[in-house]
Amino acid sequence: MRKMSDKQRRMITFIERFLSDKGYPPSIRDIQAGCAISSTSVVDYNLNILESRGHIRRHADVSRGITLLTRTQTSDSLVPVPVIGMIAAGEPIPVPTPDTWDVAAVSETMEVPRELTRGREDVYALKVKGMSMVDALINDGDIVLMQHVSAVDNGEMAAVWLKGEKEATLKKVYIEPKRIRLQPANEQMKPLYADPDDVEIQGRVIAVVRQVA
Amino acid sequence: MRKMSDKQRRMITFIERFLSDKGYPPSIRDIQAGCAISSTSVVDYNLNILESRGHIRRHADVSRGITLLTRTQTSDSLVPVPVIGMIAAGEPIPVPTPDTWDVAAVSETMEVPRELTRGREDVYALKVKGMSMVDALINDGDIVLMQHVSAVDNGEMAAVWLKGEKEATLKKVYIEPKRIRLQPANEQMKPLYADPDDVEIQGRVIAVVRQVA
DNA sequence: GTGATTGTAGAACAGGTGTTCGTTATGCTT
DNA sequence: AAGCATAACGAACACCTGTTCTACAATCAC
Structure with missing residues (x-):
C-alpha cells in the first residue's frame, strides 16, 4: 500500500466522515465540494487510484457506489x-x-x-x-x-x-x-x-x- | 410504532441486507427488483410511509439517500x-x-x-x-x-x-x-x-x- | 349503493451523477 | 531542450435515479 497524496488522504477522511454522518456514501460532486477540488474528473482520477491501491471499492454506474475497504471490515x-x-x-x-x-x-x-x-x-x-x-x-x-x-x-x-x-x-x-x-x-x-x-x-x-x- | 404491512417489512429487511451487503443504500429500483414490486411509485409510496413512521429517513433529490433509523444502523x-x-x-x-x-x-x-x-x-x-x-x-x-x-x-x-x-x-x-x-x-x-x-x-x-x- | 381512504400501475420528466475526452500544467529523467 | 509519466482541468454526454402525474383497483364506513 503506497503512501497516499495529501489530496487522497483528505478524500478518504471525507468519505469516512460523510458516511458515518449521513449514512450513505458521498457522490463525486460531494467529494469535490467537501475537499475543495476543482473538477469532478480530478476526483474520479484519484478515486481510481485509491481503488487500485485497495483503499476503496467502486461500483461502476452506481450512484454513490463507493465502499470503504479499510475500516468497514470491523463493522460487525x-x-x-x-x-x-x-x-x-x-x-x-x-x-x-x-x-x-x-x-x-x-x-x-x-x-x-x-x-x-x-x-x-x-x-x-x-x-x-x-x-x-x-x-x-x-x-x-x-x-x-x-x-x-x-x-x-x-x-x-x-x-x-x-x-x-x-x-x-x-x-x-x-x-x-x-x-x-x-x-x-x-x-x-x-x-x-x-x-x-x-x-x-x-x-x-x-x-x-x-x-x- | 405502528404495524408495518408485509410489503413494508420486506422492504426494510431488504434495505438492511443491501446496506450491509454492498455498503451503500439501494435505489428505488433496487428495492423494486429485490422485493418484486411492480412499480417504482409503489416503492416511493411505501417509503414515504416508512419515513413518517420513523423507520427510515429519506433525503430529497439524493440518489440512494435512504438511512435506516432502527437499531440495524450498526454498520460502522x-x-x-x-x-x-x-x-x-x-x-x-x-x-x-x-x-x-x-x-x-x-x-x-x-x-x-x-x-x-x-x-x-x-x-x-x-x-x-x-x-x-x-x-x-x-x-x-x-x-x-x-x-x-x-x-x-x-x-x-x-x-x-x-x-x-x-x-x-x-x-x-x-x-x-x-x-x-x-x-x-x-x-x-x-x-x-x-x-x-x-x-x-x-x-x-x-x-x-x-x-x- | 356512494364516497372516502388506501394501495397499485405505468409512464414520463427532470435533475443527479458517473464517465469520458481533449487539453494543459507539473515534475522528473535523459 | 526534449521526452515522458503524473496530475489537473472543464465541459459535455449518457445513464441512473428520485419524483410526479394520471388512472384504476380494493377496502371500508355510512
Whole structure:
C-alpha cells in the first residue's frame, strides 16, 4: 500500500466522515465540494487510484457506489445487548427471560464491541441506580454487563441477591467451608460473610462502562 | 410504532441486507427488483410511509439517500481510539502528539461504540496502572477514555498533574477563588485543595471501561 | 349503493451523477 | 531542450435515479 497524496488522504477522511454522518456514501460532486477540488474528473482520477491501491471499492454506474475497504471490515464486531433494567441496593435484580433476550422486544439496547463480551451469547446489561456499590468501584449511572449464570468460579465478580437482607450487591464471590465470602472489589474494604442458603447468584459481571461526559 | 404491512417489512429487511451487503443504500429500483414490486411509485409510496413512521429517513433529490433509523444502523459505529499509554499515580500522564493521533502509528488501538465518544475527534485512551485512583472509582487495569483539552468546566472529571507532588490523579475539578478544589468521584471522600499554578489539566475524562471477566 | 381512504400501475420528466475526452500544467529523467 | 509519466482541468454526454402525474383497483364506513 503506497503512501497516499495529501489530496487522497483528505478524500478518504471525507468519505469516512460523510458516511458515518449521513449514512450513505458521498457522490463525486460531494467529494469535490467537501475537499475543495476543482473538477469532478480530478476526483474520479484519484478515486481510481485509491481503488487500485485497495483503499476503496467502486461500483461502476452506481450512484454513490463507493465502499470503504479499510475500516468497514470491523463493522460487525458490534454486538447488540439488551438493557433489561436497573440494579439497585434494595430492589430485586432483573433476571433475563426468553422474552428479554429478543433484542427487538426490549425497550432499550446498547451496542458494545465484541471484544467486551468475548463472543458470549447470553449477555445483558443493567443500569446501576444509587451509590450503594461504590465499594465495588461502581458509580451511580454505570452500565454493568452481565452474563446469565447460576454459579461462578471462586473470585469472580457476581451480582448477588441476599434473600434475608433483601439486598442486591456486586461482589467477588469466594466459596469457603460452610459459608460464602463476599469481597468488595475495593480490596481495602472488609469482606462480608453469608450463609450459602442466603445467597442467590444472579449473574457474572463481564464489564463495567461508565460514561462521564 | 405502528404495524408495518408485509410489503413494508420486506422492504426494510431488504434495505438492511443491501446496506450491509454492498455498503451503500439501494435505489428505488433496487428495492423494486429485490422485493418484486411492480412499480417504482409503489416503492416511493411505501417509503414515504416508512419515513413518517420513523423507520427510515429519506433525503430529497439524493440518489440512494435512504438511512435506516432502527437499531440495524450498526454498520460502522465503531470508532478506533489510540491507546497511547499508561496512567499511574507517580508517573507523568502521556499527552497525545500529532504522531500518536495517527491510529496506524500507535502500537495499540481499541474500538469503542461511537455513542461513547459522541463523535468527538480528539479522543485517546489510557490504561490505569495501580490502585491509586480507587477514590475516583477507577480500578487497576481500567481503560480511561480521554479528550485532549487544556481547560475544563466546573465539575468535570479531568486528568490532573500536580507539579509539586509529581502526581497524577483523576478528579472532579472545581475552580474556586484563588484555589482549585479537586473532588474525588466518590463523594463521601474529602476534597483536595491545590494552588492553580500547581495544577495542570491534561485532559477530560469521557468514559471508563472495565473488563472484569 | 356512494364516497372516502388506501394501495397499485405505468409512464414520463427532470435533475443527479458517473464517465469520458481533449487539453494543459507539473515534475522528473535523459 | 526534449521526452515522458503524473496530475489537473472543464465541459459535455449518457445513464441512473428520485419524483410526479394520471388512472384504476380494493377496502371500508355510512
